[in-house]
Amino acid sequence: MADASTEAAIVQQIRSDYQYGFSDAEDYVFKSGKGLTRELIMEISRIKQEPEWMLEIRLKAFEVFKSKPMPTWGADLSGIDFDDIHYYVRPSEKAETDWDDVPEYIKNTFDRLGIPEAERKFLAGVSAQYESEVVYHSIREDLEKLGVIFLDMDGALRQFPEIVRQYFGTVIPMADNKFAALNTAVWSGGSFIYVPEGVKVDIPLQAYFRINAQSMGQFERTLIITAPGSFVHYIEGCTAPVYSKDSLHAAVVELIALEGSKIRYTTIQNWSNNVYNLVTKRAKAFRNAAVEWIDGNLGSKITMKYPAIFLMEEGARGEVLSIAFAGKGQHQDAGAKMVHLAPHTSSTVLSKSISKDGGRASYRGLVKVLPKAEKIRSNVRCDALILDPESRSDTYPTMDIGNQDVHIGHEATVSKVGDEQVFYLMSRGLSEDDAITMIVNGFFEPFTKELPLEYAVELNRLIKLEMEGSVG
Amino acid sequence: MSDPLLKIENLHVAVEGKQILRGLNLVVRPGEIHAIMGPNGSGKSTLSNALMGHPNYQVTDGAVTYKGQEIQEWPADERARQGIFLAFQYPTAIPGVSLGNFLLAAVRNVRGAANVKPLEFRKELMACMKDLGIRQDFAGRYVNEGFSGGEKKRVEILQMAMLKPSLAILDETDSGLDIDALRIVAEGVNRQVTPEMGVLVITHYQRLLDYIKPHFVHVLVAGRIVQSGGPELALELEARGYDELLRTHGADAAPVVAGA
Numbered sequence: 032m033a034d035a036s037t038e039a040a041i042v043q044q045i046r047s048d049y050q051y052g053f054s055d056a057e058d059y060v061f062k063s064g065k066g067l068t069r070e071l072i073m074e075i076s077r078i079k080q081e082p083e084w085m086l087e088i089r090l091k092a093f094e095v096f097k098s099k100p101m102p103t104w105g106a107d108l109s110g111i112d113f114d115d116i117h118y119y120v121r122p123s124e125k126a127e128t129d130w131d132d133v134p135e136y137i138k139n140t141f142d143r144l145g146i147p148e149a150e151r152k153f154l155a156g157v158s159a160q161y162e163s164e165v166v167y168h169s170i171r172e173d174l175e176k177l178g179v180i181f182l183d184m185d186g187a188l189r190q191f192p193e194i195v196r197q198y199f200g201t202v203i204p205m206a207d208n209k210f211a212a213l214n215t216a217v218w219s220g221g222s223f224i225y226v227p228e229g230v231k232v233d234i235p236l237q238a239y240f241r242i243n244a245q246s247m248g249q250f251e252r253t254l255i256i257t258a259p260g261s262f263v264h265y266i267e268g269c270t271a272p273v274y275s276k277d278s279l280h281a282a283v284v285e286l287i288a289l290e291g292s293k294i295r296y297t298t299i300q301n302w303s304n305n306v307y308n309l310v311t312k313r314a315k316a317f318r319n320a321a322v323e324w325i326d327g328n329l330g331s332k333i334t335m336k337y338p339a340i341f342l343m344e345e346g347a348r349g350e351v352l353s354i355a356f357a358g359k360g361q362h363q364d365a366g367a368k369m370v371h372l373a374p375h376t377s378s379t380v381l382s383k384s385i386s387k388d389g390g391r392a393s394y395r396g397l398v399k400v401l402p403k404a405e406k407i408r409s410n411v412r413c414d415a416l417i418l419d420p421e422s423r424s425d426t427y428p429t430m431d432i433g434n435q436d437v438h439i440g441h442e443a444t445v446s447k448v449g450d451e452q453v454f455y456l457m458s459r460g461l462s463e464d465d466a467i468t469m470i471v472n473g474f475f476e477p478f479t480k481e482l483p484l485e486y487a488v489e490l491n492r493l494i495k496l497e498m499e500g501s502v503g
Numbered sequence: 504m505s506d507p508l509l510k511i512e513n514l515h516v517a518v519e520g521k522q523i524l525r526g527l528n529l530v531v532r533p534g535e536i537h538a539i540m541g542p543n544g545s546g547k548s549t550l551s552n553a554l555m556g557h558p559n560y561q562v563t564d565g566a567v568t569y570k571g572q573e574i575q576e577w578p579a580d581e582r583a584r585q586g587i588f589l590a591f592q593y594p595t596a597i598p599g600v601s602l603g604n605f606l607l608a609a610v611r612n613v614r615g616a617a618n619v620k621p622l623e624f625r626k627e628l629m630a631c632m633k634d635l636g637i638r639q640d641f642a643g644r645y646v647n648e649g650f651s652g653g654e655k656k657r658v659e660i661l662q663m664a665m666l667k668p669s670l671a672i673l674d675e676t677d678s679g680l681d682i683d684a685l686r687i688v689a690e691g692v693n694r695q696v697t698p699e700m701g702v703l704v705i706t707h708y709q710r711l712l713d714y715i716k717p718h719f720v721h722v723l724v725a726g727r728i729v730q731s732g733g734p735e736l737a738l739e740l741e742a743r744g745y746d747e748l749l750r751t752h753g754a755d756a757a758p759v760v761a762g763a
Contacts, residue, residue, distance in 0.1 A: 450558070450559065451595045452595050454555075454557050454579060454595075455591065455595040456597070456609075457556075457578065457579035457580040458579045458580075458583055458591075459605070459608075460580050460613040461580055461612055462580050462612075463578070465608070465612075469600055469605070469608065470597060473597055473598050473600035473645070474598065474599055475599070476600070476645075477599065
């Protein structure tokens with residue numbers, strides 16, 4: 032084992048490579064000890080002054096969590112020690128709506144991450160979560176007047192308990208998997224969005240998630256409901272400091288797209304390389320509704336995430352567009368699930384992964400068609416790019432097709448960065464590093480072009496950082 | 504006589520352990536257009552790749568001097584920045600990278616980022632595209648992806664126009680072009696040639712040389728230049744073919760005695 036001084040040096044080195052790796056001193060209102068108990072769950076619920084029914088859900092989910100074994104498929108989760116995690120850290124008393132009221136040190140952090148600037152420039156609303164709680168949220172006034180609700184999940188539970196109760200856990204039941212159960216037991220923060228009938232939110236709403244403490248568990252819970260004919264684009268980003276001990280991020284995200292509405296959910300996950308990112312994301316799309324998961328996975332130690340869309344009624348459409356970048360010591364096990372429950376539904380999956388410096392990227396996907404779901408269309412395509420012989424890429428597609436009258440396509444490619452491509456670009460004056468970065472950016476282009484310009488620029492910059500020094 | 508722009512002395516190049524060029528000599532001075540002709544497998548593309556610095560082409564003997572400097576150690580990007588340009592026989596596709604962005608990056612690297620203003624760049628690019636009959640929307644298309652053979656060659660010459668090299672190597676630029684495309688590409692090249700510039704036209708057939716008039720013609724057989732002359736040599740070759748030269752100088756011919 033490395034001694035303390037070399038370990039510190041290693042952390043320092045990683046920090047210098049990962050620009051969001053800085054951390055704040057802790058000055059918290061409440062920080063639980065390590066480990067999870069029934070008492071802590073009751074304490075969390077008490078601090079949040081929740082209704083009794085929510086506490087009951089939490090306690091029930093805690094039992095489910097304890098009863099479920101660790102998943103043995105997918106990535107290696109043996110490094111997670113549930114007794115070595117802080118489950119609830121409350122940095123401040125409430126979610127502020129005025130930036131000036133946010134505690135100074137947290138404000139500085141989000142300033143460094145560019146959040147308030149982004150809000151001013153191109154967002155309709157912002158939510159900023161620090162550790163377990165949302166510390167700031169805002170929404171453009173005109174949208175609020177139209178009845179759009181954009182709150183932190185705790186605030187929504189206080190202000191709109193009936194809507195929350197109606198939908199909470201209806202897309203992802205607590206028993207879905209061990210980490211969904213854990214989230215349901217200890218959830219805190221996350222976003223709640225409700226878009227009323229016919230309202231189209233023209234520019235994105237954004238949430239930003241920041242883990243600061245070491246050995247932290249972040250368990251936000253997000254619920255988005257779009258009423259008939261409405262539209263919303265939600266973007267989330269996430270970063271954390273670099274520590275020698277691992278943190279756990281286990282979110283649950285439920286989307287409900289009612290008739291003829293559309294939800295686009297964009298994630299740029301850039302956790303530091305000591306975060307286990309085990310997220311359950313699922314949507315239900317009803318008649319003629321559309322859901323799009325635009326899922327970018329750059330950071331984390333291990334990610335297991337398979338955004339799912341249940342196509343509930345005729346005419347529903349689902350799309351997952353994802354990229355994964357697995358660098359040194361990273362395993363990105365990502366994919367998509369499409370479940371066709373009704374006829375005339377369609378789904379598209381485009382997954383692109385890059386592995387480098389010994390990183391491992393896996394695509395794990397499911398297309399399921401129920402017997403009554405005739406005349407559905409589904410198209411899955413996975414492209415993997417492997418940058419060096421030490422790195423690895425795998426594809427695990429599953430098809431469970433219960434109806435013969437369907438149109439289904441599946442295509443997978445694995446490629447290496449071609450010598451001829453690199454030479455071609457170098458012959459035009461680009462350095463070898465720049466040439467490979469350009470090829471990688473081009474590979475991700477089908478994803479990048481779906482992002483708002485500011486995010487596309489940022490993503491290309493992050494990839495450039497990841498690629499730097501990739502040539503020996 | 505002015506100093507040579509390019510001086511190739513006794514160049515030996517191997518690809519994957521196989522010796523392809525076996526003692527090639529050539530001098531190109533500013534303002535000169537040289538044609539290198541030769542049959543398939545004589546080493547034409549090896550010469551162009553080696554001059555551009557392809558890492559798979561090992562120089563096993565001899566030297567290449569460009570503007571008085573030995574360039575053997577220069578990687579391809581350094582050669583490009585110093586003004587060497589290769590128009591590829593088979594340009595590679597770069598999916599997801601638009602031609603416009605690619606050219607902007609290339610021009611910034613070659614001219615220096617500070618010397619390239621995006622708006623002026625765009626204007627210049629559009630003008631060059633117009634000259635070569637390339638539709639404007641090609642700037643947004645991915646580099647060489649789904650381009651026809653003729654479009655690829657035109658885009659190579661477009662890159663040359665934007666990078667303004669001192670030494671341009673055209674590797675089989677005529678292959679795959681119909682007569683109209685050939686004319687457009689050749690006119691594009693002719694417009695760019697300046698008295699300071701050297702051009703190496705590598706070709707199997709004489710027809711490109713009807714449009715790009717060389718000052719010198721060299722015949723490459725089995726990795727060596729076996730005959731040099733004026734433009735008339737190209738016409739002669741076209742009439743006689745390469746068979747006789749292959750019999751005398753080809754790889755199957757009796758080994759040439761060292762120093763002979």
